[in-house]
Amino acid sequence: MSGGQKENMDLFKQAHDEERDPTIAKLLVHLKTMREAVPVNYQLKKDLKQKLLAQMQQMGEVKKAEEPAFQNKSKRTRRWVTSLAILIAVIMISVIWGTRQGPAIENLNPFPIQNDIVDADLSPDGKQVIFLTRDHLLLYDTKGQKINSIPLPEQSEVNAVAYSPLGHEAAFVSQDQQSSKIWAANLYGGAKRLIYDAGDVPIQSLNWSSDGKWLYVQKAGEIWKLSTNSTQAVKIAQGLQPSVSPSGNHIAAEQNGEIILISEKEDQVKKIGNGEKPQWMNEKWLVFFDSAKQDFIAVNPLEESIEQVPLGLSDKLSLPRELHSSTNGLEVIVICQENKNEVSVYMGTSRWR
Amino acid sequence: MNKRLINLLALLFVLLLGTEAYAENRQADIEGTIEIPLAGLYKSNNMVRLNVHLKNNGEAFSGNMVIKRMNPDADQILSFKKEVTLKGGEEKWVYLDVPGENINGQQVAIGLMQKDSVVAQFPIAQNGNFNDLVVGVLSENPEAYDFLNLVKPWEQRNTIVKPLKAGDMPEESWILYNLDILALGGVPKGLTEPQIKAISEWVQSGGIMIVSGGESYASAKTTFGELLPFASTETSPRSLAELAEWAKVVPPVSTVQGLKESLDLFHIVDQGAGKVLVVAYDVLEEPLASWQGNKEVWLKIFKEFLLPPLTSIEARPMLDMNYGITELSYMIPGVASPNLAFIAFIWLLYIFIVSPVLYYYLKRKDKREAAWLVIPLLSIGLTAGVYFFGKYQVAKTDAIHTASMVNIVNDHLAKVDSATSILMVNGGSYTLKMNDNGLYIPGNAMGRPDASNLVKIKENGNIAFENVPYLSTQLAYGKSLRNDVGSFETMLYVEDNRLKGRIQNNTGLDLQDVGLRMGMQEFAIGALKKGEQTEIDQYFQKIYMSLPEPTDRNRIKEQTRLDRLQSLAKSTAWEWGQGALQPIQITGISTVEGFNLFDVLDRSEVPHYSTLVRQQTNLTSQPSGTVLFPYGTLPARMGEAQGSWSQFDPNVWELSEGFINFALKVHPDGIEVKRVEIPLNEAPYKPFEKKIYNVEKDQWETIQAEEPLVFEGKELAPYVTSGGEMVLRFRNQTAQNIVLPVPYFQVEGEEKK
Numbered sequence A: 001m002s003g004g005q006k007e008n009m010d011l012f013k014q015a016h017d018e019e020r021d022p023t024i025a026k027l028l029v030h031l032k033t034m035r036e037a038v039p040v041n042y043q044l045k046k047d048l049k050q051k052l053l054a055q056m057q058q059m060g061e062v063k064k065a066e067e068p069a070f071q072n073k074s075k076r077t078r079r080w081v082t083s084l085a086i087l088i089a090v091i092m093i094s095v096i097w098g099t100r101q102g103p104a105i106e107n108l109n110p111f112p113i114q115n116d117i118v119d120a121d122l123s124p125d126g127k128q129v130i131f132l133t134r135d136h137l138l139l140y141d142t143k144g145q146k147i148n149s150i151p152l153p154e155q156s157e158v159n160a161v162a163y164s165p166l167g168h169e170a171a172f173v174s175q176d177q178q179s180s181k182i183w184a185a186n187l188y189g190g191a192k193r194l195i196y197d198a199g200d201v202p203i204q205s206l207n208w209s210s211d212g213k214w215l216y217v218q219k220a221g222e223i224w225k226l227s228t229n230s231t232q233a234v235k236i237a238q239g240l241q242p243s244v245s246p247s248g249n250h251i252a253a254e255q256n257g258e259i260i261l262i263s264e265k266e267d268q269v270k271k272i273g274n275g276e277k278p279q280w281m282n283e284k285w286l287v288f289f290d291s292a293k294q295d296f297i298a299v300n301p302l303e304e305s306i307e308q309v310p311l312g313l314s315d316k317l318s319l320p321r322e323l324h325s326s327t328n329g330l331e332v333i334v335i336c337q338e339n340k341n342e343v344s345v346y347m348g349t350s351r352w353r
Numbered sequence B: 001m002n003k004r005l006i007n008l009l010a011l012l013f014v015l016l017l018g019t020e021a022y023a024e025n026r027q028a029d030i031e032g033t034i035e036i037p038l039a040g041l042y043k044s045n046n047m048v049r050l051n052v053h054l055k056n057n058g059e060a061f062s063g064n065m066v067i068k069r070m071n072p073d074a075d076q077i078l079s080f081k082k083e084v085t086l087k088g089g090e091e092k093w094v095y096l097d098v099p100g101e102n103i104n105g106q107q108v109a110i111g112l113m114q115k116d117s118v119v120a121q122f123p124i125a126q127n128g129n130f131n132d133l134v135v136g137v138l139s140e141n142p143e144a145y146d147f148l149n150l151v152k153p154w155e156q157r158n159t160i161v162k163p164l165k166a167g168d169m170p171e172e173s174w175i176l177y178n179l180d181i182l183a184l185g186g187v188p189k190g191l192t193e194p195q196i197k198a199i200s201e202w203v204q205s206g207g208i209m210i211v212s213g214g215e216s217y218a219s220a221k222t223t224f225g226e227l228l229p230f231a232s233t234e235t236s237p238r239s240l241a242e243l244a245e246w247a248k249v250v251p252p253v254s255t256v257q258g259l260k261e262s263l264d265l266f267h268i269v270d271q272g273a274g275k276v277l278v279v280a281y282d283v284l285e286e287p288l289a290s291w292q293g294n295k296e297v298w299l300k301i302f303k304e305f306l307l308p309p310l311t312s313i314e315a316r317p318m319l320d321m322n323y324g325i326t327e328l329s330y331m332i333p334g335v336a337s338p339n340l341a342f343i344a345f346i347w348l349l350y351i352f353i354v355s356p357v358l359y360y361y362l363k364r365k366d367k368r369e370a371a372w373l374v375i376p377l378l379s380i381g382l383t384a385g386v387y388f389f390g391k392y393q394v395a396k397t398d399a400i401h402t403a404s405m406v407n408i409v410n411d412h413l414a415k416v417d418s419a420t421s422i423l424m425v426n427g428g429s430y431t432l433k434m435n436d437n438g439l440y441i442p443g444n445a446m447g448r449p450d451a452s453n454l455v456k457i458k459e460n461g462n463i464a465f466e467n468v469p470y471l472s473t474q475l476a477y478g479k480s481l482r483n484d485v486g487s488f489e490t491m492l493y494v495e496d497n498r499l500k501g502r503i504q505n506n507t508g509l510d511l512q513d514v515g516l517r518m519g520m521q522e523f524a525i526g527a528l529k530k531g532e533q534t535e536i537d538q539y540f541q542k543i544y545m546s547l548p549e550p551t552d553r554n555r556i557k558e559q560t561r562l563d564r565l566q567s568l569a570k571s572t573a574w575e576w577g578q579g580a581l582q583p584i585q586i587t588g589i590s591t592v593e594g595f596n597l598f599d600v601l602d603r604s605e606v607p608h609y610s611t612l613v614r615q616q617t618n619l620t621s622q623p624s625g626t627v628l629f630p631y632g633t634l635p636a637r638m639g640e641a642q643g644s645w646s647q648f649d650p651n652v653w654e655l656s657e658g659f660i661n662f663a664l665k666v667h668p669d670g671i672e673v674k675r676v677e678i679p680l681n682e683a684p685y686k687p688f689e690k691k692i693y694n695v696e697k698d699q700w701e702t703i704q705a706e707e708p709l710v711f712e713g714k715e716l717a718p719y720v721t722s723g724g725e726m727v728l729r730f731r732n733q734t735a736q737n738i739v740l741p742v743p744y745f746q747v748e749g750e751e752k753k
Helices: A003-020 A022-037 A042-100 B002-026 B146-150 B173-178 B193-204 B214-227 B241-247 B294-311 B323-329 B340-364 B368-394 B553-558 B561-577 B713-719
Strands: A104-110 A119-122 A128-132 A136-141 A146-151 A157-163 A169-175 A180-186 A192-197 A203-208 A214-219 A222-227 A233-238 A240-244 A250-255 A258-263 A268-274 A276-280 A286-290 A295-299 A320-325 A331-339 A342-351 B030-035 B047-056 B061-069 B081-086 B091-099 B108-114 B117-123 B133-139 B159-164 B181-185 B208-212 B235-239 B255-259 B266-271 B274-279 B399-410 B413-423 B428-434 B439-441 B455-457 B463-468 B473-482 B486-495 B498-507 B511-518 B521-528 B533-539 B584-590 B598-601 B606-617 B626-629 B636-649 B652-665 B671-678 B689-694 B699-702 B709-712 B725-732 B738-741 B746-751
Touching: A104 A331, A119 A157, A119 A320, A119 A331, A119 A342, A128 A157, A128 A342, A157 A203, A169 A203, A180 A203, A192 A214, A203 A240, A214 A240, A222 A240, A233 A250, A250 A276, A250 A286, A258 A286, A268 A286, A268 A295, A276 A320, A286 A320, A295 A320, B030 B108, B030 B117, B047 B081, B047 B108, B047 B173, B061 B091, B061 B117, B081 B091, B091 B439, B146 B159, B146 B294, B173 B193, B181 B193, B181 B214, B193 B208, B193 B214, B193 B274, B208 B214, B208 B294, B214 B235, B214 B255, B241 B294, B266 B294, B274 B294, B323 B399, B323 B413, B323 B473, B323 B561, B323 B606, B340 B368, B399 B486, B399 B561, B399 B598, B413 B428, B413 B598, B463 B473, B486 B584, B486 B606, B486 B626, B498 B511, B498 B521, B498 B584, B511 B561, B521 B533, B561 B584, B561 B606, B626 B671, B671 B713, B689 B713, B709 B713, B713 B725, B725 B738
Parallel strands: A192 B738, A240 A276, B081 B455, B133 B159, B133 B181, B181 B208, B208 B274, B399 B606
Antiparallel strands: A104 A342, A119 A128, A128 A136, A136 A146, A157 A169, A169 A180, A180 A192, A203 A214, A214 A222, A222 A233, A240 A250, A250 A258, A258 A268, A276 A286, A286 A295, A320 A331, A331 A342, B030 B047, B047 B091, B061 B081, B061 B108, B108 B117, B235 B255, B266 B274, B399 B413, B413 B473, B428 B463, B428 B598, B439 B473, B455 B463, B486 B498, B498 B533, B511 B521, B511 B584, B584 B606, B626 B746, B636 B652, B652 B725, B652 B738, B671 B709, B671 B746, B689 B699, B689 B725
16 A cells, blocks of 8 residues: 555545544544654664564474475375385285296297207206207307307217206217217316217117216116216116106106106106106106197196196297206206207296296 | 814714614624534425524523524514523523425524514525435445435436434434435444434334345344334345346346345335335445446336335325315304394494484584594494403304314324314413424414414423414414324225125224225215224225215305315315225214314313324225225326326326326235226226237237226236236327226235235
């Protein structure tokens, strides 16, 4: 409101009041006169007012500042608790989901090297792959980087390769017209040692025991275990394609189109189901190939009622033939039979309940 | 002004004079001479005794004796100190045992130190060697065995032949390890009982002694008695025709006087871990003493009899420290590493609780400047708290842990290596007393001889550790020969591919784990208490090579002392058994009992022990009277090689485009061999072309190995060398590198009567 407007208002009020009661108007005028006549320290008043306002403002700000901090803190806590609860829930669901899920092979990709491969195996630590070709052992890391190339004995055919459990050697079978031999090649030095000479009896399939002291092989139609550092050779049973469990307590093999489980100590044989090429993934899970379903089947053969779990690889790959895993069972390679003399290799991950 | 300058200069001059006078006072008037036993012979990889004769011509002296460089920095100390006190006018002998490497090849002196200054020094003569073959000759004739100077069994090692007098011989057996061989011929008079005992102990613990026969034998027999094989000193004429045939030389005479009792011209016997070679004739007698043909004869003697024991582990110098037991000794029971979680908790408590609370408290009280005092005080208090309470978390009491490797030589002698770790919770100074006339080797935590430690040797030989920080582990390493260990009594034989018999623990220890090793096979026996006996019946496999053991780093971290001792037994087994003619190795382990080489004086510490006991033993006859040495139990050594070859493993070679010869010890000492079987038809040997050396015809014969190679009765003779070995050649003509395990074989025979 400007000064002129205020004066007009006062005049208007005065005229109006005089019209109603001239005594009141006079009294008001008198009071105003009196008030103006009292000496007031306007500077002090102004300062006090300013201080009061400043203090009030400060108090107001503190209050303002306190209230949002508290509110923020509680909001943050709520957020943290909610996030944590969600995380725990996700983990629990994953765990429950994982345990409810059966074994599976996932993330399959073709290995970058695929030339003239006769057989292949995955290293126990899952970081390297050994390829058996007609004239070389080729050692690669899982990214496809070549590590070593070891020439094989000349004038012989080769048919199987298996990593030793320590990962420093690979056993392979070489066969010529006179004899079938098992060699072990040092993968880093390249020197080869002759482990076994079977004469004219063909050797197929190699499988190391987890302590590296024995090789389980198929010698004609029989399963044998051969010492890798002595001359001991023991016939186990009739059968094909033996695979020994990590503890060495059980041998899985194929017998007349059926997978059997042999317990050496207890001298027992248990039938698992129809299939071929059994392979232990860990102490619990055994995988074999079911030619009728053209798929790999995982079983827990030590349970009383054996549930067969198809791994569904026939949907993903053409003609899968063998499965090899790392010691911890997390990495796998799948060998597929492209034609009679050539195979292709896929790498993937696996999960075992 | 000039006067002032003159006064100042005069004062400076006086001060300088005073300094000179002080420097002169630092020199003590002490004369010193140094004598080294064995006429000054020592090896740089051995411990050496320096006998120092001191004569004090001045005032009483009290200080330390040290090894110091002559130049350029005269105060540089190379060795631990030895306390020395000398009265005015006193003269005495003081000895100092030092690593040879500290005095060899450099200008060094014995220094006498008072406080931190060297007050006298006496140079040490340079006479050490590292690689030479050192033969000490103890004889009245200073020219005895001179012909050995011509014999060089190793191309790159010279032969030193040193005449020794009775006075040169030490009274401590370990000093004799500065010799490779001690040759006797007409033993000089004046040898004391302790000197004779030292020589006898040295031989039994791995030394090699050559004894001249003929007329010289009598003095040796009188001095060393039971150590020598023949009781009679009687001689008779003896033809040297067999010598001519054996060494392909023509002797200057056809007959000599030889020991009547000795069937061979050169007769070698085991004495504990050592060897005694007796020559039937007198090597000091002319014309044989100065015969040029001695060179060929003795070269052959070295090759066939002396090289294996010279290179065996028993003949190793005394300076070698065993890293395995040194490391093990640090595993003191009851000592825990500081708890990292606890340390982190204290640290976080200080940072997140104590500091902010303190800050706000001081701010609230408006005394922030007090933080300058409160925070340092708090830190000091916290540190003191951690020190006083924390150190007892690491170790509650003072403790010592002695890890020992005991090699039993026979019923009454054992070589003991002991590493003792001493942990005094509050540190300080303490003294060790050494038992059993042991040899203290100044060593560091890496198991390497090292003289730069806190040790001072007292005048009485005790070892003093001074001003050791709290919770600081100190190491004392020593070697000793003990007579109280005892031994394992065995009666073991192989029959039908099984190891049978019994073993009795006659050692002084209750053993928690006993194992047998034959060839490459191990048999677990289990616990065996003192005096306990157990029957053995185990299947024996034909193992031709050992396999690598998987290494699990987590497992190594979790290893107990028992695990460590088992690993130690395993990892040292091959080296220990190398060249041994006794095929069975017995190991026993105890984490409870052991032997004290060092006693800590004036402290009441808790003793702990980790002990590995080892003994080699022989196979005995089967009940039928036959002795069978199964596959892999008799030694085979590599000989000549050509092409590309390398050793992959102690028992495994790799070969391409060349050959390797192996000499197989098919004729063990004391056995009448009836049958030898070498399974060269087995897989590992199939890739190779194989030949055998016919000694009689001096030619190589090809082996068609479809079946094992078998020699029975007299078939063996043409293929066995005079050293009882059969030589096989393995050739791989291809460029493929093929693994060749050392050939293994089985020998059957009867004990010679």
